[in-house]
Amino acid sequence: MQAWLCENPVGVEALTWQELPPPEPKAGEVLVEIQAASLNFPDLLIVQNKYQIKPPLPFVPGSEYAGIVRAVGEGVTHLQPGQAVACLSGTGGFATHALAPAALCMPLPDGFPAVDAAAFIMIYATSWHALMDRAQLQAGETVLILGAAGGVGTAAIQLAKAAGVRVIAAASSDEKCALCKAQGADATINYSVHTPQSGLREEIRRLTDGKGPDVVYDPVGGEFAEPVFRSIAWRGRYLVVGFASGPIPSLPLNLALLKGASVVGVFWGDFAKREPKANAAMMQTLAGMYLKGQIKPVIDQTLPMRELPKAYAIMGARSVKGKLVLVNP
Numbered sequence: 001m002q003a004w005l006c007e008n009p010v011g012v013e014a015l016t017w018q019e020l021p022p023p024e025p026k027a028g029e030v031l032v033e034i035q036a037a038s039l040n041f042p043d044l045l046i047v048q049n050k051y052q053i054k055p056p057l058p059f060v061p062g063s064e065y066a067g068i069v070r071a072v073g074e075g076v077t078h079l080q081p082g083q084a085v086a087c088l089s090g091t092g093g094f095a096t097h098a099l100a101p102a103a104l105c106m107p108l109p110d111g112f113p114a115v116d117a118a119a120f121i122m123i124y125a126t127s128w129h130a131l132m133d134r135a136q137l138q139a140g141e142t143v144l145i146l147g148a149a150g151g152v153g154t155a156a157i158q159l160a161k162a163a164g165v166r167v168i169a170a171a172s173s174d175e176k177c178a179l180c181k182a183q184g185a186d187a188t189i190n191y192s193v194h195t196p197q198s199g200l201r202e203e204i205r206r207l208t209d210g211k212g213p214d215v216v217y218d219p220v221g222g223e224f225a226e227p228v229f230r231s232i233a234w235r236g237r238y239l240v241v242g243f244a245s246g247p248i249p250s251l252p253l254n255l256a257l258l259k260g261a262s263v264v265g266v267f268w269g270d271f272a273k274r275e276p277k278a279n280a281a282m283m284q285t286l287a288g289m290y291l292k293g294q295i296k297p298v299i300d301q302t303l304p305m306r307e308l309p310k311a312y313a314i315m316g317a318r319s320v321k322g323k324l325v326l327v328n329p
Contacts, residue, residue: 003095004308007058009049012312015061023099025073030102032085036118036302037065037093039311039324040151041244046091055091062093066108066117076102084108086117094308096328106283109291116290119297119323123155124286125279126241127217130266131159135215135237139164144204144213144228147220147244148185149176151323154298156217157183162294168207172318179321183298196223204231217241225249229261236261298322304329
């Protein structure tokens with residue numbers, strides 16, 4: 001097999017494409033021949049040694065991928081060789097083959113192509129857990145989605161619209177705002193024009209008739225958090241999804257008191273581990289929505305697996321709309 005190997009997590013430039021011995025699945029594992037793997041923000045952090053999970057060295061990055069089961073380890077009964085699966089195992093995806101815990105593999109129904117499957121689990125599971133479970137989003141409410149043109153953002157737009165919710169999508173360019181509109185957003189905010197320092201709160205107020213959004217979905221963090229939280233509606237729920245902008249913000253807690261608002265943490269990964277039955281039911285629901293055409297990952301572009309450094313550069317330039325997917329020939 002071949003893989004991108006990280007022997008020293010000092011950045012993307014340290015990754016090397018290497019020939020490695022073919023692995024054998026141990027008890028509870030499956031060997032997956034990888035057809036496609038998507039690039040997620042944690043995949044950038046993990047090779048920079050900035051992610052909360054620090055795998056032992058050396059490791060193969062690539063948290064999310066899809067392919068065909070080629071061998072199963074002892075005790076694996078729900079998956080068979082030849083079966084199509086999607087996996088979110090944290091590492092291993094930027095390769096031709098990967099060993100994956102069988103429990104973390106999602107069997108794919110017929111009609112679910114590998115490129116979409118490789119870009120599916122993280123964004124839809126995160127967004128469903130955030131909006132439907134943690135925020136208890138209700139039809140008729142208004143949700144403000146930050147970073148709305150990215151992978152989790154576009155997934156959040158689609159899920160919110162399927163739930164009968166009014167969506168305000170915030171993104172950093174007119175082109176990205178147009179993409180959000182195409183995904184179903186009712187209104188958009190270009191926050192390169194309406195910045196956190198000038199005009200953002202006024203635009204939120206205008207688009208919500210002074211009420212503010214009932215729910216804020218925030219995978220961005222940084223300078224956006226406080227002005228947006230100040231704009232939230234009475235009994236609003238502020239979803240802390242991630243910190244793509246880099247800095248982790250600090251919120252004055254008196255704002256929560258004054259608005260009767262909640263700051264709600266969203267950690268889908270731990271939810272999946274602690275509540276596996278609820279997570280499995282959620283994934284089944286999401287797969288059904290995909291097959292009905294209600295949701296579909298937005299794929300910015302696909303690149304050959306050997307061009308992973310180029311994909312990282314595109315992500316680092318913050319020009320991605322939806323997801324980048326690497327494919328094996």
